[in-house]
Amino acid sequence: MKISYDWLRTLIPTDKPAAEIGALLTGSGLEVESIEELESVPGGLRGLVLGTVLTREKHPDADKLSLTTVDVGDATPRQIVCGAPNVAAGQRVVVALEGAMLYPTGGEPFKIKKSKIRGAASEGMICAEDEIGLGQSHAGIMVLDTDLPNGTPAADYFGLGSDAVFEIGLTPNRADAASHYGVARELRALLRQPCHLPDVSGFRAPAEATVNVKVTLEDPAAAPRYAGLLLENVRVAPSPEWLQRRLRSIGLAPINNVVDVTNFVLHELGQPLHAFDADQLAGHHIRVKRAEIGEKFITLDGVERTLRADDLVIADGSGQPLALAGVFGGQTSGVSDQTTRVFLESAYFAPAVVRKTAQTHQLKTDASFRFERGTDPNMVPLALKRAALLLQEVAGATVAAPVVDEYPEPIEPTLVRLRLSRVEKLVGQFIEPARIRQILTDLDILITEEIMNSESGILNSEETTQPAEEGANSVIQNSESLIQNSAPTEWVLAVPPHKVDVTREADVIEEILRIYGYNNVALRPHNSASFLARFPNPDPEIIRQNVARLLSGQGFSEIITNSITNSRYFETEDAPDAGLVHLLNFNSAELNVLRPSLLPSGLEVVRHNVNRRQRDLKLYEFGKTYRQLPGGGHEEQNQLVIYLTGNTAAETWQQKSAKSSFHQLAGAVQQVLAALGFPEPASRPVEHPYLAGGLTLLAQNQPVARLGAVSAAVLKRLDVSQPVWFAELDWDGLMRKYKSRLVAQELPKFPEVRRDLSLVVDRTVTFDQLRQIARRAEKKLLRQVNVFDVYEGDNLGAGKKSYSVSFLLQDATQTLTDQAIDQVMNRLIQQFEQQAGAVIRR
Structure with a gap:
């Protein structure tokens, strides 16, 4: 996400360097990955100042050159040789000082040096507009009309101050900061300076209108709030320079003034907007509804999409879809050069609904990025008014009707109970309640109730057992202080809707710590605990990685196959649908069930390689299988499977190649079991629908692995042309048994x-x-x-x-x-x- 510092400072005034602001944001959890300097013109007119031509004389050795003296604010005027025909005494001019780098229009950059021109010393250059990249004219030097003092930087006169653009790696939980105003809110708490929303006090709408757009919410759960505004006399044209410059600063290409205003408000306030051509709305009616199954819809990119029943669409009075709600607009209802009436949409859509539609249709837009993470329902009307005022300014629009705002069940703030003792326990350091209160206020989190509660507050016996460190405030000391001062020990907080990730006490404490500063939490000189930790439970992921390394070290290659597969691999005449988990909305008959076994998908990999003359294969895969239980419900099981086929090694002059064997497969399986603490598993003949003979290995009298040769019928069904050895290990069962075998033993001192x-x-x-x-x-x-x-x-x-x-x-x-x-x-x-x-x- 790109944030323009110049834009940001219109919302929160600050003169701190961009690097310092970047460090503050990173420290609070908004990681600034880079800061890019952005200049309106190349070089930013550095080294160029305003000056006054004091004298002008003809150069003694050149008819077309003049000798001038120029006051640039220094104690001594500078002599400059100038070739412009219009230079004259008394003019206010732009002077490039010695050392300045100039970037001419259409030319190569060059540096100003002190030099002699036809024998006369020249200590700078009086500039034309094309010589400094401000235009195309080279008819003469620029003559300015200004009262600014000599020596004033030319960038200040032309309003070409440089900008810094922050590249922020926004994490999914920080939807509240997905805009310039969201970042300004963060800085308000970090800098303890006020930030402000754009002024919309000048917005006026008629109390009544002869024509307005009716809005109907047919699924309020999916679209809790929908607002709109009808604008007339809209002139679609290119945006003014200031608006284009704002959008280009964050990497957006200007389109036209209407679309640019919606993009501007989106990135300023974090509220997505959409502009419809009002003349394309049948019946002057907007219906927010679910799509019809199989309904066709052409989006703005010209692609025809087949809608599903769970897609939320914006439709007109006839039911014709105009847009995928919160994701993408339609081809026929968008603003064009002929548009004169616009209906502006500002809404709050349920994140899960937008996320599912965006994922289904593989559409990722700036709007869906914000909606699927959660926007602020309270920002809906303000963003609408902000856009209307901007369209009045840049497109000559007039507000034709009152604002339509359908909001049947307002979204209330989230209530969270905060124990002050818990803040200290999780942060690891006492923070004054006054500072906590200040941080919460700066984050728009209101304290609605203060509770004197000795049980849930600081007097909790579990939290007062740690002795005080010397020179530090202990939990007990703080508790006594709060009791003596009759201070509350618990607060009830109202968290605003825009903080979508703050729903629990721990979330609030994380917010407090972000603003308080991780670096402000001191490390105590002596950290101790009042108990000895138990031996930690093994991490299943680390165990899996260790086994993967073991197999890879033996020459096996790991594969990852699709959990969705073809039902015909498993259906037989005896059991046409034995416990298969069918997909309800599959796209292909070849991908219609969740696999009950990893073998067929692995054999597909074997077939693919064998058909390309890669016949010697040693493969393994960690994956899940799925089956439907007889009484209803479903079961998932993690498995490790191993495949061997072809030769064990390539033929060389030292040895002949040998076919893969059951014993080679069994050796690999036994090494895995030994690594998990089962060095000598018992065995019995295998019973497996896909194997023609083999063994079942048992650990603690329970089967944990089945291995053998894949039956000829299965190989024929999967079109595999050579024998395959296969092992299937119950990974979940092994993990359960592995924990029970974690017993530390002393190394033997005597020989075996x-x-x-x-x-x-x-x-x-x-x-x-x-x-x-x-x-x-x-x-x-x-x-x-x-x-x-x-x-x-x-x-x-x-x-x-x-x-x-x-x-x-x-x-x-x-x-x-x-x-x-x-x-x-x-x-x-x-x-x-x-x-x-x-x-x-x-």
């Missing part, structure tokens, strides 16, 4: 010991069964069980296979002895033989 066994078992026995047997048999010393080889061959016998398993043993209290290790291993062998029928290969 490894022992290996080779077990021959039936082919149906899984490694997970062997691991569970080992865990049950030894709970104290066994730290890890791992399989490092699996063998099946004829020499083992039919239906048999061999597992080579390693065991890590460790005692946290002492070094393990051979006797203790042998006891554990013998116990494990015994249990393997009894429970799994294992034969130990020695």
Whole structure:
């Protein structure tokens, strides 16, 4: 947002440098990102002053040159060689002094230097208007008619003072500052100087009119206030220079005087206006209503738009839309060069309604920017009168009828209770109640009631336990002082509607602190707390980032896919609509449901890459799935999914490429689980509608991951031409279990010991069964069980296979002895033989 300092000073007089004002605004939360110096003419006429020609003589060595002496306010007149034919003694002229940089019209800039011209010294230059960028004439020097003293800066004479333009990074919660007057209000509190609204006391409207425009609010909730004014004898033409200069200073291009006035008032007061050609209003009637479904409307940019039932439109008496309320005007109802009668609109629209329409139709305008954040309903009539007076000045308009102002239910100020003790608690420093009162008054926040309340005020026991710092006012001391002086401890405040973000006590305290100054809150030399904080809950976002780094470090690439997808991916003959969440207003049959699984959208990414000969893929995605519950309602679930397809690595002279495998996928999943504190999850055969075999991994006896090969039917349905390995992790479930495993443990002081066994078992026995047997048999010393080889061959016998398993043993209290290790291993062998029928290969 651009704010002109020169414009701003018409609302709050101040002579402080622009840089100081920028620092004040930044300190209060209106961050000034840059300050641009803006000059009416290049160079701003710096180094140019007014002077008087004292004498004029012919140059002895040049017929067309004159020798002059000029008084420029110095003790000694200056000799200047001049080539203008009209120079004469007694003239008031513009003199460029030595060192001045001149920017001539249509020429290159040049610097004035002390020089000799045909042997005569020249200490400056008497200027023509084209030589200093003020015009095109070069017939002679400018001769001025002025009583200003010699030495007066030429910029002051021509009224060409430079301007500074603030670029403010306006945050969404500061809609109250989205105008020059909004920034002036902020400076009023910061500078303790009065600011004023434009004077509209000269506005006059007839008490009655033969013709006026009727206004009907058909949806007062969407348009709580709508005002309008009929103007006649309007002459549409280019705006005067002052108005064009104001708009150009903030980056707006002038259009015509009517449109320029509405833009001027918008940026001056923050109240959007719209001008209709009154002769285009059927029945002299304005209807503020919801659009008809499918209704066509051509906006000012020439685009035909299809309206929806929740779009708010300004329509005429026939119901024909004239504008999208608060967003954009229509092509047929706008002001043109032939317009002579104008109906001016000034309104307050509900922010949510404007925001939805602007988002739906992808229209972002200066008006929608303000309406969707919240404007001031009390500014509506004043902005209308301000625009009318300006149109009288620049377009010759006359007010033809009384102001129409439909405001069925006035918007009242927001009532907020403020505890003075709470101010100190949140700010961290005692602020005198008189200073708080002053700040609130400067911010237009009224104190409507003062309460002596020892329970909710400073006597709150929770807020009086901190001992006083030496040399500082403690909460207890302040409380006693307020009680002795019978001061109120709680105020009821009326917050004006233009402060849309101030609705709670904390919001009011933030306003107080902004104006009091963050830099004025002193840091105490000894900060302390009366309790020890609990171990903080883990931040799910940081955990997600750590897991993402882990996968990216293994060569996986993160993808982000659309939550809206095609219902045909999930509908089968057995379950044509199994828990799908359908969209009510979808634009395409291919994007009509919220995804119940991330797999199809991920397979679309795989297909896109494979079709472009990028076949070796390692992908992962964090995303949400959605399903409709049988009893009604909906459920969202966060998941992490992993995809593997193609080769694990490119073929080189050192190694041949190998196909991605289930074990590679399982290794990646197990590393993620280990990073979350689940190093050895149990497993069972997978049950998943999209997988053809695989495993379900369990943590604390609950399934947390399912992985395996995507079934051929699913790959065919998604037109994927190569096998894909897929893992689906229940991220929400893992986060819940992760918190319960946050237990700090001392690092072991004694070494771990490894022992290996080779077990021959039936082919149906899984490694997970062997691991569970080992865990049950030894709970104290066994730290890890791992399989490092699996063998099946004829020499083992039919239906048999061999597992080579390693065991890590460790005692946290002492070094393990051979006797203790042998006891554990013998116990494990015994249990393997009894429970799994294992034969130990020695």
